Amino acid sequence: MTDLTDDYSGDYPIKVRGLTNAFGEHVIHEELELKVRRGEVLGVVGGSGTGKSVLMRSIIGLQQPSSGEVEVLGHDMMTGGVEDDIDIRSRWGVLFQGGALFSTLTVGENVEVPLKQFYPEISDHLRQEIARFKVRLSGLPDEAAFKFPSELSGGMKKRAGLARALALDPELLFLDEPTAGLDPIGAAAFDNLTRELKETLGLTVFLITHDLDTLYAICDRVAVLADKKVIAVGTIPELLALDHPWIQEYFNGPRGRAALAGKEDPRIDAAVEDAPDGADAGGSDTTREAGA
């Protein structure tokens, strides 16, 4: 892996070393390396099927890798004990693709689920109050707490999923394609919310996305998955300087350029100017639907 920014002296709440994942003969990751910095929003990009979700599942212990090391908040996810595992799971929140809300529970009750699981001693009243606070924190109106997922718009469902991910005051937040399926205004609002929560709550965010606007708007660095590995991790200007065909096509192709339009970051402008040739500069498209 090429880590393009080596001027960092802080700690890494997520460390992945030599990770290999395979389903039968199908090798998804081979000796993958990744380190996530404390307090950053790390965007994770890559073509469809490159294993972004499998990587996230490996980090949070939902996927048993074939080999390698995964360390989260100092905890070895491969060999840690059950008690430790339970403790560590209360220190992160996850927003899965599609929200993964329980359809028979209201939004408030969905947010209460992890509170009940990890803090059964909390009174019903306090638990409900905490859940309603998380619902508001996620930008939903108070009354949304009493609605069922089927009564919510796609954007509201994402926010409800976010409220549940924030239930336990996590240090780490995992977001799997949080803006997929949202209209551009809803997606931009979700981006802003993510950034605001990251800054006010001091979160470290692992964010899988195909959404170039999200990358430009809120990601401190971006990790690129290809060839079964994280081929590079760095800021967008740093990635743009690399002569890798997928990276060039992704960031410097028509959708990448459209996402860039309107951004006033001289570092990015300079990087585009200096980027190796080869990207298709023609055409235009809706950047919020940008796929890989």
Ligand SMILES: Nc1ncnc2c1ncn2[C@@H]1O[C@H](COP(=O)(O)OP(=O)(O)OP(=O)(O)O)[C@@H](O)[C@H]1O
């Ligand atoms: N439980 C599983 N059993 C078998 N194969 C799986 C399983 N989970 C994922 N895969 C395969 O692993 C590969 C990577 O899947 P993954 O969902 O991580 O891709 P992704 O990069 O997140 O894709 P997308 O951007 O389309 O969401 C795919 O080929 C997928 O079919």
